[in-house]
Amino acid sequence: MRYLRLLQINAVHLTGAYRNLFDDLRWFCWPECTLKSIPPNLRLDNLVVLEMQFSNIRKFSKEVKVLKKLQILDLSHSVHLAKISNFSGLPSLERLILGRCTSLVNVHQSIGHLKRLVFLNLEGSILRSFHNIFNLKSLEILNISGCSKLGRLPDHLGNMEALAELVAEKTDIKQLPSSIGHLKKLAKLSLGGLEDGMQSISSLLPASFAGLTSLTRLVIANCGLTEDAVCIDLGCLSSLVDLDLRGNNFFNLPAGIGRLPMLKTLWLHDCRNLRSISEIPSSLKQLLAANCTSLERVSLQSKELLGLSLLNCPKLVDIQGLEGLESNPIIHVGGTEGYQFWEENSSRSLWQVLSLSLSLSLFHTHTHR
Numbered sequence: 001m002r003y004l005r006l007l008q009i010n011a012v013h014l015t016g017a018y019r020n021l022f023d024d025l026r027w028f029c030w031p032e033c034t035l036k037s038i039p040p041n042l043r044l045d046n047l048v049v050l051e052m053q054f055s056n057i058r059k060f061s062k063e064v065k066v067l068k069k070l071q072i073l074d075l076s077h078s079v080h081l082a083k084i085s086n087f088s089g090l091p092s093l094e095r096l097i098l099g100r101c102t103s104l105v106n107v108h109q110s111i112g113h114l115k116r117l118v119f120l121n122l123e124g125s126i127l128r129s130f131h132n133i134f135n136l137k138s139l140e141i142l143n144i145s146g147c148s149k150l151g152r153l154p155d156h157l158g159n160m161e162a163l164a165e166l167v168a169e170k171t172d173i174k175q176l177p178s179s180i181g182h183l184k185k186l187a188k189l190s191l192g193g194l195e196d197g198m199q200s201i202s203s204l205l206p207a208s209f210a211g212l213t214s215l216t217r218l219v220i221a222n223c224g225l226t227e228d229a230v231c232i233d234l235g236c237l238s239s240l241v242d243l244d245l246r247g248n249n250f251f252n253l254p255a256g257i258g259r260l261p262m263l264k265t266l267w268l269h270d271c272r273n274l275r276s277i278s279e280i281p282s283s284l285k286q287l288l289a290a291n292c293t294s295l296e297r298v299s300l301q302s303k304e305l306l307g308l309s310l311l312n313c314p315k316l317v318d319i320q321g322l323e324g325l326e327s328n329p330i331i332h333v334g335g336t337e338g339y340q341f342w343e344e345n346s347s348r349s350l351w352q353v354l355s356l357s358l359s360l361s362l363f364h365t366h367t368h369r
Contacts, residue, residue, distance in 0.1 A: 002023075002024060004022065004024060004025055005024065005025065005026045005027065006026060006029075007022065007025055007028055007030075008029040009030055010031050010032060011031065012030070012033075013034045013035075014035075018039050018041050018042040019041050019043065020043065021042070021043075022042070022043070022047075023043055023044075023046065024046055025044060025046065025047055026046060026047060026048045027047075027048060027049040028044065028047055028050050030055070031051065031052065031053045031054050031055070032053075032054045032055065032056075033052050033056060033057065034055075034056050035055070035056060035057065036056055036057065036058045036059075036080075037057060037058060037059055037061065038057070038060065044067055044070075045067075046069055047069060047070050048069055048070060048071050049072040050067075050070060050072070050074070051072075051074040052074065052075050052078065053074055053075070053077050053078070054076075054078065055075065055078045056078070056080060057078050057080065058080050058081060059082065059083055059084070060081070060083075061083075061084075061086060066089035066090075067089055068089075068091060068092060069092055070090055070093055071092055071093060071116075072093075072094065072095045073090070073095070073097065074095075074097040075097065075098055075101060076097045076099040076101065076121070077099070077100045077101070078098075078101050079100070079101065081098070081101045082103045082104060082105060082106070083104070083105065083106045083107075084098075084106075084107055084111075085108050086108055086110055087110040087111050087113060087114055091113075091114075091115075092116055093114050093116060093117055094116050094117060094118050094119065095117075095118065095119040096114070096117060096119070096121070097121045098121060098122050098125060099122065099123035099143065100123060100124040101122075101124070101125050102124055104122070104125035104126065105125075105126055105127065105128070106127070107130070107131065109131035111131070111133060111136070112133065112136065113132075113135070114136060115138060117136050117138060117139055118139060118140045118141070118162075119140065119141045120133075120136070120139060120142050120143070121141075122142075122144050122147060123143050123144065123145045123146050123147070123167075124145070124146040125147055126147070127147050127149065127150055128149045128151070129150070129152075130153075133154060133160075134154045134156040134157055135159070136160055137159070137161055137162060139163055140162050140165065141163075141164065141165045141167075142160075142163060142165070142166050142167070143167040144168050144171060145167045145169040145170055145190070146169070146171070147168075147170075148170060148171060148172060150171045150172060150173065151171075151173060152174075152175070152177075153168075153176065153177055153180075155177045155178075156177075157176075157177050157179050157180055158177070158180060158181065158182030158183055159179070161182075161185070162185060163183050163185060163186055164187045165187060165188040165189075166183075166188070166189050166190070167188075167190045168190060168191050169190050169193045170192070173191070174204070175204055176206055178206040178207070178208045179208070180209065180212070181206070181207075181208025181209060181210065181211030182208075182211065184211070184212075184214060186214060186215055187214055187215060187216045188215075188216065188217040189215060189217070189218050189219070190217075190244075191219060191223065192219045192221035192222050192223065192244070192246075193222040193223070204220070204225075210233070210237075212237060213236075213238055213239060214239055215237050215239055216239050216240060216241045216242065217240075217241065217242040217243075217244075218234075218237065218240060218242070218243050218244065220245055220248070221244045221245065221246040221247050221248070221267070222246060222247035222248070222270075223247075223248060224247075225248040225249060225250055226249050226250060227250050227251055233254075233255045233256040234254050234257055234260065235255065235256025235257070235259035235260060236256065237260060238260070238261060238262065239262055240260050240262060240263055241262050241263060241264050241265070242264065242265045242267075243257070243260070243263060243265070243267065244267040245266075245268055245271065246267050246268065246270055246271065247270040247271065249271075249272075250271070250273060251274065251275055251294075253268075253274070253277065253279070253280075257279065257280060258278075258279035258280055258281055258301070259281070260281050261281065261283060262283060263280075263281045263283055263284055264284065264285045264286065265285060266280060266284060266286070266288065267288050268287075268288060268289040268292060269288055269289065269291055269292075270290075270291045272291070272292065272293045272294060273294055274292045275294050275296055275297075276296060276297045276298070276299075277295065277297070278298075278299040279301070280299075280300065280301055280302065281301065282301050282302050282304075283302065284301075284302040284305060285302070285305060285306045285307065286306060286307040286308075286309075287307070287308050287309070288307070288309045289309060289310055289313065290309050290310065290312055290313070290332070291311070291313070292313050293313065293314060293315070294315060295310070295313045296315050296316060296317055296318065297316075297317065297319075297320070298310065298316070298319045298320070298321075299319075299320045299321055300319070300320065300321030300322065300325070301321060302321075302325075303324050303325055303326045304325075304326060304327060305325055305327070305329045306327060306330065307329055307330045307331075308329055308330070308331045308332065308333070309332040310332065310333045311332050311333070311334060
């Protein structure tokens with residue numbers, strides 16, 4: 001098919017000879033491909049993008065001809081894909097998307113030779129380890145979320161000098177390698193939902209964690225972190241804007257949060273042992289702490305707070321600092337069956353909001369005894 005540059009064929013089963021069929025193709029989109037492997041005589045010399053989501057592919061191997069121009073390979077949701085045995089024929093690859101390839105157990109060590117790779121998605125695979133991934137000096141985004149068999153990251157993770165985002169939710173990782181502190185460009189780190197529910201933040205985060213001065217978003221949610229959380233000083237993360245600590249087991253906030261000069265949003269939903277919230281930074285715009293069922297006191301230092309959520313906090317008896325707010329924030333306070341909701345420009349004062357909302361909370365607590 002001379003001059004054909006873009007082809008999309010959904011769930012089509014092709015038969016016959018493939019030779020010289022797609023020589024000039026640049027973008028080939030073939031979702032739900034029924035083939036078990038790519039035919040070795042299928043020449044795609046000029047291909048830049050290959051999308052084969054939800055395919056029946058079992059292997060992507062060295063039998064595939066060299067694809068020197070391929071920049072994007074998307075085999076996501078190919079649930080029968082068990083291995084990719086060679087990347088040496090893909091020297092220009094920039095984006096490799098293998099998310100939800102739930103049978104994928106092995107990625108060939110030649111992945112370390114992909115010098116131009118900037119995006120790697122392995123979400124939901126059953127990988128147990130990586131080979132040479134730390135050699136990916138150009139990689140900017142790594143998603144290993146849902147790799148439930150993965151128990152550790154490479155010791156030389158810090159060699160990935162361009163890494164800006166690491167998503168590692170719902171893995172079996174118990175501790176980050178000390179070399180993570182060398183990732184000077186890391187801006188987003190997510191470790192939420194670890195498999196083992198009870199652990200300390202000090203064992204999860206090495207001392208070198210303090211070196212992540214470019215970090216703007218940190219998620220350590222639903223990890224079951226205990227009171228040892230106070231042993232790590234988060235105040236060194238001077239660029240942090242968004243901190244997510246939802247679903248943990250500490251009684252007090254980790255140390256140093258009040259010294260985060262850029263922090264705008266603090267997530268504390270479902271921290272059911274948390275008793276008080278204090279020493280939060282003056283830069284904070286949103287404090288989200290619903291379902292903190294042991295929470296008794298909140299002290300606000302921010303004068304520019306725009307959102308406050310304290311729904312279903314039945315033991316809450318004291319909120320300090322509301323009188324110093326310079327804006328009319330959105331406030332959610334009360335029980336699960338009924339709560340008050342006020343938006344900006346409300347005619348009610350903050351004190352009226354607080355009084356009525358706390359009355360509702362106390363009413364619901366009393367009626368459920």
